[in-house]
Structure formats: C-alpha cells, structure tokens
Amino acid sequence: MKRFDLSLLFLSVWKRNLIVYRRIWKVNFMVPLFEPLFYLAAFGIGLSGLIGDVVYAGQDLSYIQFIAPALLATSVMFNAFFETTFSSFVRMYYQKTFDAMLSTPLSLEEVITAEIVWGATMSMLAATIILFIISVLGFVVYPWGLLVIPLGFLGGLAFGSMGMFFTGIVPSINMFNLPMFLVVTPLFLFSGTFFPVSGLPFWGQYLAGISPLYHLVELTRLLTMGIMESSPFISIAYLTGFALVFYFLAIRAMRKRLIK
Amino acid sequence: MMKADIPVIEALDLSKRFGSFTAVQDVSLQVEKGEFFGLLGPNGAGKTSIIRMMYGFSPLSSGNMKLFGLDIRTGWREIRSKIGVCQQENTLDPDLSVEKNLLVFAGYYKMSRKKAVRRTDELLDFFALNHKRQAQVSQLSGGMVRRLMLARTLINDPSLIILDEPTTGLDPQSRHQVWDKLRDLRSKGLTLVLTTHYMEEAASLCDRLIIMDRGRILVEGNPEELISKYAGASVVELENPGEDLKTFIREKQIRHEELMNRIIIYTDDSEGLGKAIRERFCPEKCLFRSGTLEDVFLRLTGRELRE
Numbered sequence: 001m002k003r004f005d006l007s008l009l010f011l012s013v014w015k016r017n018l019i020v021y022r023r024i025w026k027v028n029f030m031v032p033l034f035e036p037l038f039y040l041a042a043f044g045i046g047l048s049g050l051i052g053d054v055v056y057a058g059q060d061l062s063y064i065q066f067i068a069p070a071l072l073a074t075s076v077m078f079n080a081f082f083e084t085t086f087s088s089f090v091r092m093y094y095q096k097t098f099d100a101m102l103s104t105p106l107s108l109e110e111v112i113t114a115e116i117v118w119g120a121t122m123s124m125l126a127a128t129i130i131l132f133i134i135s136v137l138g139f140v141v142y143p144w145g146l147l148v149i150p151l152g153f154l155g156g157l158a159f160g161s162m163g164m165f166f167t168g169i170v171p172s173i174n175m176f177n178l179p180m181f182l183v184v185t186p187l188f189l190f191s192g193t194f195f196p197v198s199g200l201p202f203w204g205q206y207l208a209g210i211s212p213l214y215h216l217v218e219l220t221r222l223l224t225m226g227i228m229e230s231s232p233f234i235s236i237a238y239l240t241g242f243a244l245v246f247y248f249l250a251i252r253a254m255r256k257r258l259i260k
Numbered sequence: 261m262m263k264a265d266i267p268v269i270e271a272l273d274l275s276k277r278f279g280s281f282t283a284v285q286d287v288s289l290q291v292e293k294g295e296f297f298g299l300l301g302p303n304g305a306g307k308t309s310i311i312r313m314m315y316g317f318s319p320l321s322s323g324n325m326k327l328f329g330l331d332i333r334t335g336w337r338e339i340r341s342k343i344g345v346c347q348q349e350n351t352l353d354p355d356l357s358v359e360k361n362l363l364v365f366a367g368y369y370k371m372s373r374k375k376a377v378r379r380t381d382e383l384l385d386f387f388a389l390n391h392k393r394q395a396q397v398s399q400l401s402g403g404m405v406r407r408l409m410l411a412r413t414l415i416n417d418p419s420l421i422i423l424d425e426p427t428t429g430l431d432p433q434s435r436h437q438v439w440d441k442l443r444d445l446r447s448k449g450l451t452l453v454l455t456t457h458y459m460e461e462a463a464s465l466c467d468r469l470i471i472m473d474r475g476r477i478l479v480e481g482n483p484e485e486l487i488s489k490y491a492g493a494s495v496v497e498l499e500n501p502g503e504d505l506k507t508f509i510r511e512k513q514i515r516h517e518e519l520m521n522r523i524i525i526y527t528d529d530s531e532g533l534g535k536a537i538r539e540r541f542c543p544e545k546c547l548f549r550s551g552t553l554e555d556v557f558l559r560l561t562g563r564e565l566r567e
Contacts, residue, residue, distance in 0.1 A: 005337075009370065012364075012367040013368070015367060023355075095351075099347060100352075100412075103315055104365070105340045105341045105370070259318065
C-alpha cells in the first residue's frame with residue numbers, strides 16, 4: 001500500500017455524513033443558531049453596561065460589536081472540533097463505520113480526510129448562520145463579510161484536523177475531556193475573544209500569537225469590520241500551516257490506531 | 261478479462277506478526293474460481309488475520325498475497341472493488357435506514373445512482389428485507405442484521421465474497437436461511453471464503469477447507485476426505501467404559517480418545533468392529549453415529565480451552 005493514497009472518492013464518505021445530517025438537520029441547525037445568540041445576550045447586553053467601550057486597533061467599539069466576530073470564530077472552532085472528536089470517535093469505535101469503509105475501495109486517508117472536511121463543512125455552515133445573525137445586528141460590512149464563509153471552512157480544517165489527531169490517540173471517549181480542558185478552553189478564553197490582546201503584557205501577546213483561534217478571530221474581525229491588529233497574511237499562513245501539520249499528524253495517528 | 265487458470269486467491273508463505281507474537285506463520289493456500297473455501301480453527305488460530313490480509317486491511321509481515329492475479333500491496337483498490345467482505349462484528353451504519361445502508365455503501369464503489377438503486381432493490385428482495393426498507397438498523401433482529409450485512413457484501417456484484425463467521429449468534433432458522441442463500445449464490449458461479457466455528461456449516465457449504473491452529477495449517481482437504489481420514493465412517497461413544505473394553509480397543513489398535521469418563525471410538529465399519537463393540541460391550545448408554553467434521557476438528561486441535 002502506498003504511504004499516502006488520496007482520491008476524490010473521499011467525497012462519498014462526506015456525502016454519507018451529509019445524508020445523516022439531513023435526517024435531523026432541524027435539530028442540528030438550532031445549535032449554531034441559538035448558541036451565539038445566548039452569548040451575545042449574556043455578554044453583549046449583560047456585560048457591556050459594566051465594561052463600556054473597547055479600544056481595538058485604534059477604534060472605539062461597543063463590547064457587543066467587539067465580541068460578535070469572535071463568537072463566530074469560536075463557533076467555527078467548536079463545530080469542527082466536536083465533529084472530529086466525539087462524533088468521529090463514535091463512528092470509529094462504537095459503530096465500526098470506518099472498519100466497514102476500509103473493506104471497500106476507500107483508503108484510510110480518504111476516510112479521515114472526509115471526516116475532517118465534513119467537520120470543516122459544519123464550521124462553514126455555523127459561520128454562515130452566525131454571519132447572518134450579526135449582519136442583522138449591523139456588525140458586518142459587505143461584500144467583504146461574505147469571505148467569512150470560506151474562512152470558516154479554513155478554520156474548520158485547522159480545528160477539525162486537531163480534533164482528529166486527538167481521536168487518533170485518546171484511549172476512550174471520556175478522555176476527550178483532557179484536550180477540551182487543556183487546549184480548547186484556554187484557546188476559547190485567551191485568543192483575543194473577550195478582551196483585546198494588545199492590552200496584555202508582551203508574554204501574553206506572544207502566547208496569543210501561537211493560538212490558531214487568535215488568528216481566526218483576527219481574520220474574522222478584518223472581514224466583518226475592516227480592522228485588525230495583526231497581519232492578515234501571517235494569520236492566513238499560520239492557520240494553513242496549522243491545518244496541514246495536524247492533518248498529517250491525524251492521518252499518522254489514525255493509521256497507527258486502525259491498521260493492525 | 262480474468263483467465264480461467266488464474267486462481268482467485270493465491271497466498272504464498274504468508275506470515276503476520278504483532279511484535280513478538282506470530283498470528284500467522286508460513287501459510288500458503290489457493291482458492292479457485294467458483295470454489296467455496298473454509299478456514300477453520302479455534303479462537304486465535306489466525307483465521308481473521310488471514311482474512312484481513314486478503315482484503316488489504318492488514319499489511320503482510322512477509323509472504324505474498326494475490327487476488328485475481330493482482331498483488332494486494334499494489335492492487336488493493338482494484339481488488340477491493342471486485343470483492344465483498346462481511347466482517348465478524350455488525351458494521352452496519354446505525355445512522356442510516358436499511359435501504360440507505362445499501363445505497364450509501366454503493367457510493368463507496370463509485371456506483372452510478374441508477375445501478376445502486378437497481379442493485380439495492382434486487383438485494384432487498386433476495387434477502388427478504390423489502391418490508392424493512394425504511395427501518396433503522398437498531399430495529400432489526402439478529403437474523404435480519406446478518407442478512408443485511410450479506411446484502412451489503414454483495415452490493416458491488418463481487419466475484420469473490422469473504423465471510424468472517426457469517427452465522428454466529430443466529431437461530432437455526434436464520435442460519436439455514438443464510439445457507440440457502442449462499443448455495444443459491446454458488447449456483448451463480450460466486451467464489452466464497454468463509455470462517456466459522458460451526459463444523460456443520462463448513463461441512464455442508466465448503467468444497468474444500470483448511471483447519472488451522474496457532475497460526476499454521478494442520479490439514480487441508482474436502483470435508484468427506486478429512487472425515488474418513490481422521491474420524492472414520494462411524495463413531496461409538498460410551499460413558500464409563502469398563503477395563504475389558506479398554507483392553508479390547510488397545511489390542512485391536514482401534515483409534516480412540518479417552519476423556520474424563522467417556523470414551524470415543526473411531527471405527528471403520530468395514531471390519532465390523534462397530535458391531536463387535538455393540539454386541540460385547542454395549543448393553544446400554546452407547547451412542548452410535550457417523551463421523552463428523554467436529555470429530556476431525558477436535559482430534560486435530562485438541563480439547564483444551566484456548567482463551
């Protein structure tokens with residue numbers, strides 16, 4: 001068997017996930033629709049009175065306007081990460097779906113790629129729904145705002161690959177608590193989501209710079225409001241590089257896990 | 261096109277090692293077109309390891325494996341498009357309906373929508389699952405799950421199917437139904453490789469089989485040959501045999517096995533030994549039956565538990 005074997009046949013697995021998703025799409029739709037609304041209500045309306053305006057990239061923004069793009073970005077992260085951890089793990093371990101697929105002309109790379117691309121698709125869908133919500137609130141400048149949709153896909157590939165890597169190495173489904181607690185939660189809180197990174201001391205800014213979510217948040221602010229505090233090229237390169245590294249790590253971990 | 265003289269499966273000196281454990285050692289076998297071939301052996305004998313190497317799931321540790329004349333290492337994708345595999349566990353997709361299980365699986369073989377629908381209809385008919393078309397997999401009985409697994413195995417119209425314990429856990433009705441379906445497929449020229457723990461299943465379905473233990477092949481042959489060679493035409497079982505019988509058997513050098521408080525005597529009825537035993541030593545509690553594949557299996561692989 002070749003070391004790396006990928007063809008467009010992976011789309012058949014992606015389609016399988018789409019068919020399952022469509023069966024309960026109304027329920028699936030609710031989460032990305034309502035979750036950011038809850039956050040916007042709690043933080044934007046509840047907290048903004050206490051906080052007042054936020055200075056970001058030299059501009060005064062209301063707190064709700066500041067966090068709206070960040071909530072979109074975190075939703076991109078959560079959707080892909082959940083899909084390639086909990087959901088993929090169930091398919092792989094409990095449902096033996098991958099075992100069945102690997103008796104057909106599908107390669108391991110195709111199965112894993114399809115799962116990650118599916119996670120990215122979920123992210124893109126969440127990005128689209130939230131983009132609509134924050135557009136209604138008047139926080140999006142068009143036509144650039146539309147680029148948030150492909151950005152959601154790129155972010156989904158990055159966090160989906162990271163999730164799939166964890167799926168390749170966790171011994172049991174409960175162990176996902178560990179990457180959730182040690183990786184995803186800190187990313188969620190310290191990536192310029194709820195406060196500007198520019199207000200942090202140097203080491204804090206440095207740490208935020210390693211966070212893929214920070215770069216996704218920055219790019220989302222750029223595309224929705226036209227302003228950001230860092231360079232868009234560095235952020236795009238970082239996200240792409242992060243996605244690629246974890247994609248290959250995920251394939252390697254899954255090969256080790258599944259092929260005996 | 262495949263020439264008639266190329267074997268469907270050709271394995272040469274196949275070995276599979278997991279670290280220091282050798283699961284399969286130097287196994288060579290050949291399966292011809294249209295043959296029903298059985299792989300028998302106790303748990304851990306290496307049957308599933310061989311099967312996984314056959315469909316290119318497990319890399320070979322050493323040796324060669326060719327299907328349809330194609331090397332599994334390089335031709336795995338083409339090979340898998342021509343075969344159907346029915347794994348031991350239920351690997352049906354619980355997120356999909358019965359019908360969608362087949363349609364979606366057809367997609368993994370790049371089948372056109374039209375052909376997939378036609379094939380799905382045929383197979384649901386053939387396996388009597390039409391009435392469950394829209395049901396979820398979790399609503400099916402054990403027998404129906406197996407039938408759907410078999411239907412899915414056939415979705416790509418394979419010329420070889422590989423079945424790993426296809427009837428384990430089924431009730432006798434379901435089992436016989438599966439056998440009937442497989443015989444029906446044999447008449448259409450399908451080649452089949454099967455592992456099973458049911459000797460009756462192997463004896464009634466397989467043209468040829470191997471019995472393996474601890475990663476090696478012990479014997480190979482057709483079921484009748486193996487029975488007459490290793491078990492004999494008739495078997496006598498007695499409980500609490502007396503010393504006089506044991507002496508008689510030893511003197512006549514009759515093949516037998518002494519168990520805890522039972523003796524099993526394998527006789528070849530041509531010498532009339534069965535009759536002699538019946539008249540002299542069997543006033544009661546004596547079972548006369550013909551030799552079976554199970555006798556062969558137990559004689560060759562022993563009676564101690566494996567796991």
